[in-house]
Amino acid sequence: MGIIDSIGAGVTNFKPGDHVLISCISSCGKCEYCRRGLYSHCTTGGWILGNEIDGTQAEYVRTPHADTSLYPIPANSDEEALVMLSDILPTGFECGVLNGKVAPGSTVAIVGAGPIGLAALLTAQFYSPAKLIMIDLDDKRLTAAKIFGASQTINSASGTAAAEVKALTDGKGVDTAIEAVGVPATFVLCQDIIAPGGIIANIGVHGSKADLHLEKLWSHNISITTRLVDTVTTPMLLKTVQSNRINPAQLITHRFCLDQIIEAYDIFSRAADTGALKVIIAA
C-alpha cells in the first residue's frame, strides 16, 4: 500500500498522488510467462521485492514494472486492510483454494493455522465448502481458526489427526488438502487424508525434499500442486473486499510505526506467545 510520489518513463496507468496496492510479485506484462498468467515466473520480475531487491518496509519504494504490478485503490477504502492483498490473501487463495479447486459442498482440510493457512481459510469460504477442517499444533491458533470460519479443528499433537479427518468424512478423506506449513511431516499428513479424486494444494515453502507415497497414491487419482503466488487474482480479490464478501482486516493483530520496526519484528517472531497474525508497519 502506498501513494505514488513520482513515475518512471513509460508508466501510463498511474500518476503522482494515486493510492496503490503494491503486489509482492512484479510482472512485466510482456514475457511469455506473464502472457500466460504465470506472473511469478516473469523473466524480469516475479518475487523480487524484498527478495532480490529492496522491499517495501521503507518510506520510499521503487516498484519495477509499475503499470502491471500496482493496483489502483478505490477512494474510501480501508487501506490497512488492503495490505493483506499484497501477498498473504492471494497466496492462500491462488496456491491453496484455486489450485485445490474448493467447491460448494466439498470437504477441505487446511494443515497449518498460521497467517497463510488462515488466509486460505478465509478465501476458501468464497466457494461454500461443506467442511473446512483446520489442523495445527497450537490450540490458540485453532481457536482463531474457529472464529475465522473453520467448521472443525484438530490438534495434531495427538498423532491421530489423519484418523480424525477420516472420521469426519465418512472414512473417505477430504476432497482438498491444503499444506500451509512447509515441512515433510505435514506434507505426508496431506497424503494420508486425501480422498480418491482429491487434490493436495501445497502453499508451504519447503526447505527439504519430502516422501511421496506413490506405492499407495499411484492408483488414487489425486493431484498435487505447487505454486509461487502469481497475484493474478488481485483484481478479483479487490472486488470481494469492496463488496464485503471478505474482511481481510481480521488478520491484523498489531500496528506499529516505522521507527518501532524492531519491536514489531520481535512481536511477530514470538507469535505463539503474542498471538500475532499480521503486523502493520505504518510510515
Next chain:
Amino acid sequence: MGIIDSIGAGVTNFKPGDHVLISCISSCGKCEYCRRGLYSHCTTGGWILGNEIDGTQAEYVRTPHADTSLYPIPANSDEEALVMLSDILPTGFECGVLNGKVAPGSTVAIVGAGPIGLAALLTAQFYSPAKLIMIDLDDKRLTAAKIFGASQTINSASGTAAAEVKALTDGKGVDTAIEAVGVPATFVLCQDIIAPGGIIANIGVHGSKADLHLEKLWSHNISITTRLVDTVTTPMLLKTVQSNRINPAQLITHRFCLDQIIEAYDIFSRAADTGALKVIIAA
C-alpha cells in the same frame, strides 16, 4: 420426497422404508448421455415425471430408474426443505449459476424474480459474487429478492433497466446474465446488459423464438447457454444443505394437504396477489 414402499427387480441402492428425494429428472445411468452427465437427455428417461408419465402429486409414485434417480436422505433432515432439491434448486444452480460461471468478485444480473430466479439467487451466493442484481416487474418479488441476498434490485417497468445495470457496473455490463423468465423481451434485455467476455445463461422455458443481435454481439466474446436441468448436482446440493450453506426452506410460503390441492393450485396461480413462491403438498 418420499418413503420407499416396495422396490422393483434389480434395484440395489434402496430398500422399503428408506426416505428418498425424488429427482425431477430420471436417469438410467447407462446410456451415452447419462455417462456424460447429461441426464436430461437420458434416452429412456430425462424429464418424464409429470410430463410424459404421471408425476409425484400422489400418495404412491412409481419411479423409473430408481437406483439412479432417487437420492437417500440423511436421518434428521428437514424433508420439507429438501423438496426444493427435486427441481427448483438444481435448475437455478445448474442452468443459471454453473452455466453462467458465477465467480468470486463477479457481477451477476438475474432477470426474473420468480421462484426459479430466486433459486438462482440463493445458489449464486455459493460463489461470492460482488454484485447480484435482481430485475423484475413486481416490487413485492424484488423485496423478497433483497431478503434472499440481492445486492441491488431494479424494477424493469421503467424501461431503463439496461441503463441502470450499466450504471451499476461502471458502464461495462455484467459478467453473468441469468434469464429466468422465458420471453423474447427478457432475453433481449440480457443481450443489452452483458459485458464483453460475459455469459448469458438461459433458464427460461421459451414458447417462441427470440431475436439474437449478432450484428452487435459477434465481436463481444460472449456465450449463451441453454439447459434442461440434469440434476447432476443433487448430491452436491444435499451437502450444502446439510452444512447449512443454504436454507432452501426460505422458498416455501404455503403448505397444504393432498385433499386441498385445488386450493393450493389456486393460491399458486395467483402468486402476484398471494405472494406464493413454492407450495408444499403433504400426503
Next chain:
Amino acid sequence: MGIIDSIGAGVTNFKPGDHVLISCISSCGKCEYCRRGLYSHCTTGGWILGNEIDGTQAEYVRTPHADTSLYPIPANSDEEALVMLSDILPTGFECGVLNGKVAPGSTVAIVGAGPIGLAALLTAQFYSPAKLIMIDLDDKRLTAAKIFGASQTINSASGTAAAEVKALTDGKGVDTAIEAVGVPATFVLCQDIIAPGGIIANIGVHGSKADLHLEKLWSHNISITTRLVDTVTTPMLLKTVQSNRINPAQLITHRFCLDQIIEAYDIFSRAADTGALKVIIAA
C-alpha cells in the same frame, strides 16, 4: 510480417532488423481485458489496424503497443506462410475450434468454406475429431475443403444440408457447429444441426440480427459463442508451424507486388471465379 525499421521509446522486446509477425489485434498488455486474455477488447487497442487506423498494406507500418502486439519470427521461417498467422489462422482457431471445443472423436460441421472456414478446418485437425463436415454452396470450395482435410462435404444448395448432417451423425447432429459465413440463414442452419450438449461457435461477421429458436433449444443444453479473435494463441500457432503440425501456406493461392495491389484486389473480389483464397502482397 515485417522487418523492424525503428522502435519507439519504451519498446524493449525488439530491435531494428528483427523479423516480426504483426498481429491483427493490438494489445497493451496492461488493461483489465489484456490481463484476462481478451486482447480483442484492449481499451487502447483491439482490432484497430486497418480498421480505426492505417493497416499493413504499405511499405512502412507504425504498430501500436509493439512489445505486446508483435511476435518474433525464428530464423529460416517461411515468412510468407506466417502471414496466415496474423489474422486468419488465429481467427479460425480461437473463434471456431477453441470456442467450439473440438475434441478427439467428436463430430464437427463447418458452415462456410471460404478462407476463414478453411482456417477452422485446418486447425480443427489439431484435435483429431472423428468427422469434419464442410458445408458450402460452391463445389469448387468444397473440393478444396476435401484437400484440406474435410471428411465429408455437403453442398447446401440442395436445401437438405441439415438432413444430410443428421444422416452422417446417427440422427444426433454434431458436437460442434462452426458458423463461418455471417448471415442469418447459416446461423439458423447451425441451430438445426447441433446435437444436445453441443456448441455453436460463431466466427461470421454479422450485419443483421438472426432468429434464435429458443422454443426448441431452451432444453437442448447447447452453447453459442461469439468472439472477435484475441490472437492469444499466436505463440501456440507459431509452435505448430515450426513443428510442421500445420502448413498455413496451403491457404495462399496468389502472390503480387505492392504496385499490383489493384489487380490483387480484383482477383480476390472474384474469388468464385479465380479460386482465390488468400493473396500475398509483397513489398
Next chain:
Amino acid sequence: MGIIDSIGAGVTNFKPGDHVLISCISSCGKCEYCRRGLYSHCTTGGWILGNEIDGTQAEYVRTPHADTSLYPIPANSDEEALVMLSDILPTGFECGVLNGKVAPGSTVAIVGAGPIGLAALLTAQFYSPAKLIMIDLDDKRLTAAKIFGASQTINSASGTAAAEVKALTDGKGVDTAIEAVGVPATFVLCQDIIAPGGIIANIGVHGSKADLHLEKLWSHNISITTRLVDTVTTPMLLKTVQSNRINPAQLITHRFCLDQIIEAYDIFSRAADTGALKVIIAA
C-alpha cells in the same frame, strides 16, 4: 473383446451374439464414484477383472456390471485392434495424455517406451504437440518410438537425459512429463525436466515411495497427477479408431492361440529380446 453368450437378469444394453469390448475396469454406473466419472473407484467394481476376480484369458468370461462395463463393437471392425482399447490405450490416454493436458504446440516427454509409454505416445498425437520426446534405456524401443511418432528420442543410459531434454526445449524443460515406468529414478527424472507451469502425469505402478523435491518445486507452479485408468474415454477412443485417427494394431507384435498361452507368456516376459509389445491370445 468377446461375443456375448448369455446375459444376466437386469442387463438391457446387450443380447446374446453381440460383439463387445470388455473394459479392464468394471463400473456399476450407480455409486458416487461412477457418477463422477471415477469408474476406477467404483465401490463394487473398479479394477477387479484379473485382479480380484478371474480375468479374460479364458474361453468364457463372466463380466460384472455388464451394461456399464462392456462396449458394443460396430460391425466390420478390426476386433483384434480393439483389444488395445480394453486397457492399454485408455491407460496411456487418460493417465498420461489427458491428465498431462497435452496441447497443440506443447512439449512432451514420455519416460518409458514400453507398451504403456507407446500408448501414451500414440494418443498424445491426438493433440498435435510440437515435441514428443521419448526416453528409455533400450535402443530397440526407442527405434519403435520413432516409428510410432516420437519427434526425438533419448537413451537415458547416458545419465544426461535431463540435460538433453533441457537442450531440446531452450533450457525450459517440458510442459508435460509422462512417467510410464514406475520406479523412483524415473519419477525424479520427471521432476528434473518439468518446466514452470508444467504437469507430471504418472502412469507407472509404483512399488515404493519416491523423493519429491519440494525444496525446488514448491515455487515452480507444477502439478503431479496419479490415476488408475477409469476407461471413461472408451467411447471417445472407439470413435477415433473408427475414423482412422489412430491405428492401435501397431501395438500388436505377436499372436497365439489359447493353448499356446505358456509360450505367449514366455515371449512377453522376454520383451527386450523378442521385441514383444502386445500379444494377442485368440480362443
